[in-house]
Amino acid sequence: MSTSATGTERRGSRRRPTADESWFGAFESAEDTQIGEDTAHTSGPVPLDTGPAPATASLDSRLFSRQAERIVSAGQSAFDRIFRTFIGARAALGVALALALAATGLFGSRPSLPAALVSVAYGALALTMWLLPKRGTVEPKALAEFWNPLWLATIGVDLVCFSALHVLTPGSSLNYVALLVLPVLMAGVLTPRLKALATAAAVTLILFGSAWLSVLAGGQMTQLLTQAGLASAGFFVITVLAGELAGRLAREELTARGNMEMARQQAALNRLVIEEMQDGVLVVDRRGRVRAANPAARRLLAPEGMCRPAPFQLRGVDAWRELVSTVERAFVESSWPEAGRDVTLEFEPGLARTLRVRVRFTRQRAAQANEEFCVLFLEDVRNMQARSRQEKLAAMGRVSAGIAHEIRNPLAAIAQANALLAEDSTDPAQRRLMRMIADNVERLKRIVDDVMEVAPGLPQEEVLIDATAQVAAVCSEWARAAGVGLGERSVLRVELPGEPLGVAFDAEHLRRVLVNLLDNARRHASDAPGAILLRLESRDAETAFLGVASDGAPIPPEVERYLFEPFFSTRSRGTGLGLYICRELCERYGASIDYRARPTGDPHGNEFFVVMRRLPLADNEARLHLTS
Incomplete structure (x- = not known):
């Protein structure tokens, strides 16, 4: 009698036994699924996560009949x-x-x-x-x-x-x-x-x-x-x-083994989808106990890092008091607005987080029926506002690109007509006006070029450069153009690694980002030696860090939030596109750019930094781009 069963048969096919095989011939010794019990919990403050939680393979036994549960949960066939x-x-x-x-x-x-x-x-x-x-x-x-x-x-x-x-x-x-x-x-x-x-x-x-x-x-x-x-x-x-x-x-x-395998696969799929969601997901019962929580939710519920893995109790934590009230209200009303409601978590004085909470119930039932579980979808209101702002900026960018494209031709005609008039004009007053026209035409051209530079286009190919050599070359070029001498008494102090550092970036685009950051630093820094500090270093095997810090006055919070938005400038003649273009160029190559205020007492209080993706230079010599 053949006793080995194919994987398909073990997962649920109902193959009829032939005359020479036992009713149990379709089974072999296999690892059975253990239906675990939920771990005990205690109320009170939930500690931060101190390590990976032990993996549990428990599944809801309500998915199966009692006989099937007993069969599958046993340690033998x-x-x-x-x-x-x-x-x-x-x-x-x-x-x-x-x-x-x-x-x-x-x-x-x-x-x-x-x-x-x-x-x-x-x-x-x-x-x-x-x-x-x-x-x-x-x-x-x-x-x-x-x-x-x-x-x-x-x-x-x-x-x-x-x-x-x-x-x-x-x-x-x-x-x-x-x-x-x-x-x-x-x-x-x-x-x-x-x-x-x-x-x-x-x-x-x-x-x-x-x-x-x-x-x-x-x-x-x-x-x-x-x-x-x-x-x-x-x-x-x-x-x-x-x-x-x-x-x-x-x-x-x-059938029980097949159902258990299907349930295990479905649970693994659901777990993967929920854990990768950007929104926080909590499954809460009537007693305020969190039965499941994805990483995003655990980050939102903690002032920093993550709170402990589920299960845990919502009640007993002062910061979550308003969230507990929200859950209790949802169970009482058995309904919730589609758009959700805002809930504020007060972790400590001056440290709060506002969440948009959307509540959904586990199954469709009559309004008078009691729900045992509800699902909470949590989203940081700041992220929602940032996403809305980004969508508006993207729409404005597309409109601006179209307008800039239409401006180019009339602008070229104005510049040509002004040049023809300048050839025949001898009046000093007229020539002064023509120079004003020419200067403003050039300024408009720069704005148009900047807008077209960040207009949506074809995806960028991955370009590998030696960041050490490229940054050194840009610093030398910028120092000559800005009239800044190099040396121990120089305003600019450069700290570079002693070996090549491969990153994913275009050489010309990195030059443009770095020049913009150096210009901003020079504009607000003092003339003291080392007032501008440029650092390039390898943070780990995956990322490289490029920072430009200066000793200028700290940037006010009301200005900081608009630093990377287009057409925002603190200078009367600034276009407000410099940092916006830097951010767009960085995102093309999987890099990021941001600003941070350094700790009090640090002579370089302001720092703009770029985090780039590292790539191995040794395996890509044919694609290496060096700029001296």
Whole structure:
């Protein structure tokens, strides 16, 4: 009999058993899914996460019937469980036989010596097999053949011993025929159908043979043969019914394992989707207990880092008091506005976070029904506002690019006409006005070029450069153009790594970003030596850090929030596109640019920094771009 099942069969196919295989032949020993219990929790402040939480594979047992849950949650297959029960029943029956012989002796009925020897021998064998240590899981193929040692030691021994007791004690007060039900029943459950019917047929022959011997000894033929025939018919019925019941159990186990595998896959998929969501997701019950929380939600609930993994209690934490009230209100109302409501978490004085909370219930029910769980979707209001602002800026950028494209041609015509007028004009006042026209035309051209530079276009190819060489070259070029000397007493101090540093960036675009940052730093820095500090370093194997710090006055908070927005400038003649263009250029290559105020007491209080992606130089020599 083939006992190995394909992966598809193990996951839920209901393959009909053939005549030469057991009802349990579709199963092999496999790791069963454990349905875990939810861990205990205590109320009170929730600590920050100090490490990875232990992985749990628990699934909601409500997905399955109780029988399926019991089958799947057990540590062995149904075949192995039934076989172990069979071994225990044999041991109990062996003890019962010995006690029965002792009881009959006490009441004056002396058993025959052969029957006593067979009973004691059977009891010893059954107890020995029961007491032997388990050696792995018993497979259906172990009982598929008559000559298998395991079949001979169990069903075979039962047939021989019980038949011997029946034949050796024809006139005994004990009915040993009933004992033959055990091997017949186990054969119907644990062996292939044909083998089970053969076992019932063997018992039938034994009964008829014993009846015929009794007839030869002077018994009534009709009575004895009728009893043997009825008992044999009962054994065949037991065989067929046991096989059908075993088949039903096998199919339920197969379905339960398939459902569990599907549930495990669906749970893994849901977990992956929820954990990658940018919005926080909490599953909360009526008692305020968080049953599930994705990383985004755990970050939003903590002032820094993450709070502990679920499950944990919302109640008892002062910062979450308003959120608890929101959950209680949602359960009372059984509904929630589609757009959600704002909730403020006060972690400490001066440190608060406003969240947009949207509540959804786990299932559609009547308005008067009680909900057991609700799902909270959390989003930082600041992120929502930033996203809205970015969408507006993107739309404005597309409009500006279109307008800039349309301005180019009239601007070129104005510049050409002004140049023609300047050739024929000799009046100093007119020439002064023409110079004003030319200067403003050039300024408009620069604005148009800046707008077109960041207009949406084709995706940028990944370009590898040596950031160390490129930054050194740009600093030298900028110092010459700005009239800044280099050396120990220079306004500009440069700190570069002592080895090449490969990053993903275009050389010309990096030059433009760096020049813009240096110009801004020079504009607000003092003339003291080292007033401008430029640092390039490798933070880790994935990122490189480029910072430009200056000793200028700190940037006010009301200005800081608009630093990277287009057309915002603190200078009367500034276009307000410099830092905006820098950010757009950085994003093209997977880099980021930001501003931070350095700690109090640091001479360089303001710092703009760029975080770039590192790439190995050794594997990309053919694509290396060096600018001296």
